[in-house]
Amino acid sequence: MTADSLFYACPLPGCRAGVTDDPAVPCGDCLKAFGPYLQPSGTPAPRRSPEDTARLLAERDATVRAVYRAREARWMSDRAASALGTEDA
Numbered sequence: 559m560t561a562d563s564l565f566y567a568c569p570l571p572g573c574r575a576g577v578t579d580d581p582a583v584p585c586g587d588c589l590k591a592f593g594p595y596l597q598p599s600g601t602p603a604p605r606r607s608p609e610d611t612a613r614l615l616a617e618r619d620a621t622v623r624a625v626y627r628a629r630e631a632r633w634m635s636d637r638a639a640s641a642l643g644t645e646d647a
């Protein structure tokens with residue numbers, strides 16, 4: 559759950575679907591799409607509150623989000639330079 563959402567996000571990277579109660583459980587669409595490919599790790603997951611799980615997932619994804627933001631900024635900069643005809647040769 560984030561400040562801009564009332565729901566926990568699906569824990570699978572790249573999925574933006576909301577799940578309502580447990581951020582450790584993938585959303586129904588992911589469960590349907592990946593079916594038996596989603597397997598428990600074999601070791602019992604430690605019991606965490608939904609808030610702690612959401613925090614850990616956010617920390618897991620922070621680096622990837624930062625890279626996406628940097629790439630988007632670079633892409634926007636390159637497009638602006640291209641439109642102005644000032645890109646490097």
Ligand SMILES: [Zn+2]
Pocket residue numbers: 568569570573574575584585586587588589
């Ligand atoms: Zn999902």
